[in-house]
Amino acid sequence: MRITYVNGEFLPETEAKISIFDRGFLFADGIYEVSTVINGKIIENTPHLKRLERSARELKLPLPISLDEIEDIQHQLVKKNNLTEGAIYLQVTRGPADRDFAFPKQVTPSLIMFTQEKEIINAVNATNGIEVISIPDLRWDRCDIKTIQLLYASIAKQTAIDAGVQDTWMVADGFVTEGTSNNAYIVTDDDVIITRQIGSEILSGITRETILRLAKEQGLKIEERPFTLEEAYHAKEAFVTSATTFVWPVKNIDGHQIGGGQPGPLARRLRELYIEMAMASEA
Ligand code: PDD
Numbered sequence: 001m002r003i004t005y006v007n008g009e010f011l012p013e014t015e016a017k018i019s020i021f022d023r024g025f026l027f028a029d030g031i032y033e034v035s036t037v038i039n040g041k042i043i044e045n046t047p048h049l050k051r052l053e054r055s056a057r058e059l060k061l062p063l064p065i066s067l068d069e070i071e072d073i074q075h076q077l078v079k080k081n082n083l084t085e086g087a088i089y090l091q092v093t094r095g096p097a098d099r100d101f102a103f104p105k106q107v108t109p110s111l112i113m114f115t116q117e118k119e120i121i122n123a124v125n126a127t128n129g130i131e132v133i134s135i136p137d138l139r140w141d142r143c144d145i146k147t148i149q150l151l152y153a154s155i156a157k158q159t160a161i162d163a164g165v166q167d168t169w170m171v172a173d174g175f176v177t178e179g180t181s182n183n184a185y186i187v188t189d190d191d192v193i194i195t196r197q198i199g200s201e202i203l204s205g206i207t208r209e210t211i212l213r214l215a216k217e218q219g220l221k222i223e224e225r226p227f228t229l230e231e232a233y234h235a236k237e238a239f240v241t242s243a244t245t246f247v248w249p250v251k252n253i254d255g256h257q258i259g260g261g262q263p264g265p266l267a268r269r270l271r272e273l274y275i276e277m278a279m280a281s282e283a
Contacts, residue, residue, distance in 0.1 A: 003080040005073055005113040007064075010080060013114065022110055024093030027101070028149035030110075031055040032091040035074070036120055036243045036278075037083050042074060043278045047206045048243070052092070055145045061094055064109040077113055086118040087244050091148060118244060126271060129251035129263035130166035130240070134229055135159055137170035137177045137201075144200045156180045167240070169253065175226035177201045182242035183208040184250075186227055186235035187266055194231070197224040207241040207274070214273045220266075229254065237264030246278075247271035 004016040023029035033052045036043045049067045056063050063070075074088050090113040097104035139152050156168045157180050169184050170177045177196060178184050183205040185195040193215055198204045212222055232238060238250035238258045247270050249263035258264075 002114065003077065005077055005111070007110055007112070010076070016112070016114075018110055018112065019096035021096040021098065022093055023095060023097060023104075024091065024110060024148055026099055027094075028147065028151075029059075029061075030091055030093030030148040031059065031061065031146055032089065032148050033146060034243050035088050036246075037078055037086050037088055037115070038120060038278050040078060040084050041278075041281060042078065042088060043243070043281060044206050044210065045071060045074065047209070051146060051204070051206065052090070055147070056092065058142070058145045059147070060103070061092065062107060062109055063092060064111050070111070073113060077115055081115045083115045083117065085120050087116045089114050089116065093148070120244065120246065121275060123245070123248070125166060125248050126246070127263070129249035129267075131252035132167045132169050132179065132250055132254075133160060133163050133165050134171050134176070134254050135168045137172040139170070142200055143177070143202055144198075144204060146203060153180050165252070169229075169232070171229060172201060174228055176229065176232060178203065179240045179242075182240040182245055182248075185239050185241070186232050187237035187239075187264065189236050191236070191266065192221040192223055193266075194223045194225065194227050196226050205241055205243075207243055207246065210277065211241050211247065211270055211274060214270060214277065218269070218273070232256075232258075235259075237266050239264070239267035239270070246274045 002013045003010050004013050006016045033048045035045045035048045093110045095108040095110045160168045168180050176184055185193055187193055196202055232253050233256040235258055240248050247267050249267040251258055251261050
């Protein structure tokens, strides 16, 4: 059985419990991070933990233990579960308090972690590419904070599945913001990569940062700016990035075939480069 971590204890998942008064449960008052595990190593974990710290600061949410201590527990959890490939999820909430909208005066934050086995390197969607549909972006204005307020993302994903596709791209004021749980990119005919600039409308993806660096190292041009669906429909390629997908090609947007409906070579190359970097990492 899977071993999880709850507030200082390693417990089998059936014994891992949180109070019904936890503000994560009552108000979605919490933050999270997801890091990927390959060959038992946690990929790009330091920037994920730094982003956790930033999310906490933005919400005036005290972290219960230091980032070093969190990292140590993550490593223990990966070991205890013999996880070779998958993800490690961690969540911090403002903890239990009698129900009141304002923050409690005394805060005892909750910290939980669990692992998930997942096919990352040989994911079917990486080979085949995915199809997406656009939906209005109805999330709040602080999508730069990685909060556990994920109801709209869940609705979005279900909308995609009900439409027979894998994911959605969200659109605000006529421009694509990001995917349901990933950053979105298009490629022009002359191989310029376009992705929305960092701001409060999107999550500043850790994978995004690295993919843009790897692309620059390949001499590729990058434009960080908003793009429209119309531009996306006519793109040479499209793709998404996140910790658990790395790079997945997008081959269809709202029924418009991208790159002849085949995964694009640039997306494939960036995925290979990312995997090389991940395999070589020491974490
Ligand atoms: N999602 N945008 C959103 C809205 C996300 O939820 C994610 C990550 C990303 C990509 O960020 P990163 O490259 O740091 O994973 C962008 C994670 C994987 C999740 O919620 O499962």
